[in-house]
Amino acid sequence: MASLRASKTLDFLRNLKRLDIAQLGICGSGRRKLSNYAKQPIDKIVIANRGEIACRIMHTAKRLGIRTVAVYSEADHNALHVHLADEAYCIGPPAASESYLRQNTIIEVAKHAGAQAIHPGYGFLSENTDFAELCEKEGVIFVGPPASAIRDMGIKSTSKSIMSAAGVPIIEGYHGDDQSVDRLKQEAARIGYPVMIKAVRGGGGKGMRIVMTEAEFNTQLESAQSEAMKSFGDDVMLIEKYVDTPRHVEVQVFGDKHGNYVYLFERDCSVQRRHQKIIEEAPAPGITEEVRRSLGTAAVRAAQAVNYVGAGTVEFIMDKDHKFFFMEMNTRLQVEHPVTEMITGTDLVEWQIRVASGETLPLKQDEIKLTGHAFEARIYAEDPNNSFMPGAGPLVHLSTPEAEPGVRIETGVRQGDDVSVHYDPMIAKLVVWSSDRQSALKKTVSALRDYQVVGLKTNIEFLVDLAKHPQFQAGNVNTDFIPQYYDDLFPPKIMSDNVICHAAVGLVLWQQEKLITQNQFTEDPFSPFTWCAGHRINEIMTRKLRLYDGDTEINVEVSNNGSRSFLVRVGDAQYTVLGQCDQTPKGLTLTCTIDGVQSTTSMVRQHNSLHLFTLNGSHELTLPVPKFLTPEASSGAASDAVAPMPGVVEKIFVQEGSEVEAGDPLVSMIAMKMEYIIRAPRPGTVEKILFREGASVMKGSHLVHFTQTEDPEEEAESS
Known part of the structure; x- marks a missing residue:
């Protein structure tokens, strides 16, 4: 241990301080109160956040000579903000409620690290009244406004009353305590449609609905209240005049x-x-x-x-x-x-x-x-x-x-x-x-x-x-x-022949460079059979490529004329291409002269995809995948409900054996702070539910397997 303490490397110091908070033995009781903590100059600060804002705060703090302390969840153990900090402490599992929102744990980190202040960044605890009050109580500087200001401005109805009294212009609306449907509807009619329904504790567009006519008021109100309760635990609403094209x-x-x-x-x-x-x-x-x-x-x-x-x-x-x-x-x-x-x-x-x-x-x-x-x-x-x-x-x-x-x-x-x-x-x-x-x-x-x-x-x-x-x-x-x-x-994207030529020649050159590299380790490095550009039996080599732009198939022929000169056929068109590729930190840089006009493209290959970055935009082309490797072939379940994006299964609406119709909700998922409902793509019977509530799933994961109900008309036609 003595030899470890003698180490002077920055990496060692960072790794030494990258401790799990559970190992510190400081949670729960035994807190020490520092009565004059907030009056001291700040020379060490905890950043109670992650991602770009945590890194942003650290850059300024270090410029000011202030040491930085990061907190991180288990999912962020190798995150950039952890590596930039002078010290870092693991505070819990990936879910924010079990890590970045653990107020007492973050306070304990500040005390253990000897930090005078906590910067909450934005999101998470930045507008949390309880946390601001807890910091004050425990003698830690909260880098933010007083708790009273957070409280007053956090409730939309309260904030509007304060602003009106202060002479700040407010929009016409209803911010009252009577939350009955009839009263809210009456106020909407008084204000005049269209109106905006807003959750008083809302933010980020949650619990907000635009109501154009009286006929849709009840439906939109119910939807806004449901979302507000789920997001903020409060379904109190206010009604405001909707400003057109604001x-x-x-x-x-x-x-x-x-x-x-x-x-x-x-x-x-x-x-x-x-x-x-x-x-x-x-x-x-x-x-x-x-x-x-x-x-x-x-x-x-x-x-x-x-x-x-x-x-x-x-x-x-x-x-x-x-x-x-x-x-x-x-x-x-x-x-x-x-x-x-x-x-x-x-x-x-x-x-x-x-x-x-x-x-x-x-x-x-x-x-x-x-x-x-x-x-x-x-x-x-x-x-x-x-x-x-x-x-x-x-x-x-x-x-x-x-x-x-x-x-x-x-x-x-x-x-x-x-x-x-x-x-x-x-x-x-x-x-x-x-x-x-x-x-x-x-x-x-x-x-x-x-x-x-x-x-x-x-x-x-x-x-x-x-x-x-x-x-x-x-x-x-x-x-x-x-x-x-x-x-x-959202214009229709049309793949130009120029991009296709770059992709085809780039793919051939990439494979050629790969073969050259492999050839260096063979017993016959001069064999012409390892060179894509070589002439074989006095014939020009022609390669036929099949590429896909989404679902559109593109057939290309590339003939190598030697000296990195190619004849490329795309459909009925034909192009003479001089191509050269160089490996750079940005990937493969491809310079092509097509019919005398030179341009440069960066190309990155990922599995069966080619990604091309040009001055006119980025493009993706895919190479064909053998059928036995496709998801449909491996799963045999084309009618399953699948996850449209990675996320966490929040709620399952069906049971095994349930009969469902097309459009019925099957599963709700939470991803990136948003809720998505996955619905049945067609009628059927739920055969198996493949994940439990709370499970993390990747994009494309099969969530619910069900047996498809035969369409009577299709069944009649087949017979």
Whole structure:
């Protein structure tokens, strides 16, 4: 043990501190109270979070000379935030309720590590009143607002009453205690349709429904209440006037313990899917200086009304005439805070830490200057073409744009890491700044093109199409942007012959290089039979390839003319291709000159898939798989209900022997904080249930096997 203690390597120190909290013997009783803990300068901090925000906080803390302590679940034992921290402690199983939400355990970690403060990041415990109070009780600095502000702003009806009294504009609505269906319906009629039903404790679009007519009110109310109860344990609703084609504009505010308040301008977060943000920018496009000052002044009044301390975001809904109304206040650091940092030249995490330790705000209002324009694109593991269905699994290949002063990559994963089914499917945030909106937008598209991800479907191509849309480029954004321009944002993808030529020649060259490598270990390295490019019996070698673009079969012929020259036939077309490949950190870089025009493509092969990354987008082609290896052949259960994505089985609605009709619910799954219902694809009898409630399943797992009921018409035709 003495020799271990003498080790000076950083890796050893990190591994030594990477302990399971259960081994510490400090849970439960025996806590020590440090009465003046919060008055001490912060030189060691626990980050009670994971992923990119944990890494983000650590970078600033280390720059300030503050030592960092990570907590992690068993699923995150090899996560990036664990490796970046000076110390790390395992606090429980993968489920957040058993790890990242364990308040007492995190407090004990802080005490054991000798940390003066806990930074909650966003999500998890960041807006938890009980945790903020527990930190204060135990003498640990909570890097966030006082518990009273979290409580007041956490209930939408309460927050709107406070804002109204403070002179902050609020939208017309009903926030009363009478929650009977009749009363809520009466209020909706008084306000005038369309209306918005919202859970008072809602967030992230949960418990929120738009009601266009009185006829659908009861159904939408019941749906919103059910979702709210499941998500927040509270089904109390408020009714608000629905603003048609609204914008979502929010203001970054900051307060300190000495009564000073500032705003750091606004962000536009209008473009959303599932009521969740997907791309943000600062400042908001098309906003006049007068409106900007009015927004900032109203946001500061909101913060003052609840004696706010630290970083907060006041969210407004804005109509087409730039009239704005208070929506809610997020009592934490926002995911999109980097765009504010880029236009103001500030570090908001540093501000949080300084304010939490008792310092005054670093700048006064007139010292905060707005410069340039910034975008943040959230890169998710999800399939936009399948209702943005989230995914999980390994990042087989990950290559990012080069970080530079105007480009930030905020991430918590590396190549080879898993995007876990237990947490948010975000892979990274791409943050880009330039001197004006148009140049920042061009820079964003270019940086997105430099992103390469293999192993999971992502929204990168969708983000490119969104950023290039004429209405987005003009700044004409609203919360209905995606459905409004759906056909433009989801155009049919046609595989060009250029891409097919790259794929075919790249595949041949890749196989040739592989054979050359193998040949180095043979007894006859000069055998022409190991060279794809070699001439055999004075004939030009021709290879016939069968590739698939989705379900579309593509037949290609590649004739090797020698000296890396190829004749490629795609259907009736014929191309002369000069090809060269080089192995780089980004994979195989393929340079092809097709009929005299040169272009470069990065190619990554994963099992039977070819992934090509070009200046015009990414493409995936698949190679045929022998029938005996297909899932249908191995399972013999084409009619089974299967998991559309990895997740956890939350509830099973049927029993073995149950008769089901097409569309009947079979299983509900939870994945990436969302619930999905898997329904029967056709009538049948449940024969076997293959997983229990609480089980983790992978995408494509067979959940329920049932015997299909014969269609009478089909049976008659077959006879």
